[in-house]
Amino acid sequence: PAACRQRAQLRGLALVFAHLGGNERSYHKPAYFARLLQLPGHVQQDVSEFARKLLEHVEVVIRKQPRAPGQPAPDNFVSRLFEGRHAYVTRCLHCGYSNPPESSFLDLQVPVKGCPSLQTALQRSLEPSFLSDDNQYACSRCGCKRDAVRFQELRRMPPLLTIGFERFAFDLQTLERRKASDSVSIPDVLDVRAVATAAATMPGSEAAPGDAAGCTPAQEAHVGAAAADR
Ligand SMILES: [Zn+2]
Incomplete structure (x- = not known):
């Protein structure tokens, strides 16, 4: 049954x-x-x-x-333990406007290609990318296309952080999915705030706000064997 x-x-x-x-x-x-x-x-x-x-x-x-008599029903432990909040911010480099919708996550996906450690991989996933030329951002405040910066901002970390490794990437030259077999070292303690700060202060990313590192309250995630690989 x-x-x-x-x-x-x-x-x-x-x-x-x-x-x-x-x-x-x-x-x-x-x-x-x-x-x-x-x-x-x-x-x-x-x-x-x-x-x-x-x-x-x-x-x-x-x-x-x-359940035993009197034992309370379990709460929404999945969201309580595993759910964090983040936003994908696009900021106009002309007027500074950004209006990122915040959303929840149960895991963070990080790249592994060329990333020798989990810190490097997480930092890579938080680094800003620049939208310019053909790729400019339509800023609603400026009313026209502008250069912009886009990055993932971690707003709240869950008590238990799940990290997934993006081992498969689509190769635009061969039009095939390729698997990256890079091995990634995993620290006993991951200081997410330090990694986010490092990502926000990458050379050339002055436009990224200092508060990209504003992940609260648990800036340290204790890393266990649960780092999901694929
Ligand atoms: Zn603007």
Whole structure:
């Protein structure tokens, strides 16, 4: 029955983390867990979408578990533990206007190509890019196209930060998806505020605001074996 299968899924997920934490190998193949989730093993999933669906599913399953009398129902622990806030800011370099919509994230995707460490990868994902020439930004305050700077701004970090490695990139020259096999070192403690500050003060990015580093309240993320790879 469904309840039995769902309990097996929770045990399967616990086993995946047990292997990741205690395994002497640097990887773990969770084929049994994919079977418990009734996923076809040969289909590649989008890691960010998969993580979101898995967390939502785990929350639903845990809510359905029998509780002792008087034991309160679990809260929305997925958003409480894993959800942060960020914004993709586009700032006009003429008038300074920006109106970024803030949104929530359950994970941050960082590039791995040419990034020897997690700090470098995260910094790369926060660095500003410049919109100029054919790529100018239509500023609603100026009423015309202007040079602009675009960057991701971290507004609030979750208690548990999930980071996904973007190993696949589309090569515009060969028109093929390529996998970057660069290995990335992971520190015991990741100071997100220091990384965001470094990204905001990249040479040539004076236009990026100092508050790009304004991630609060938990600027340090303790990094475990849960860094999702793909
Ligand atoms: Zn403007």
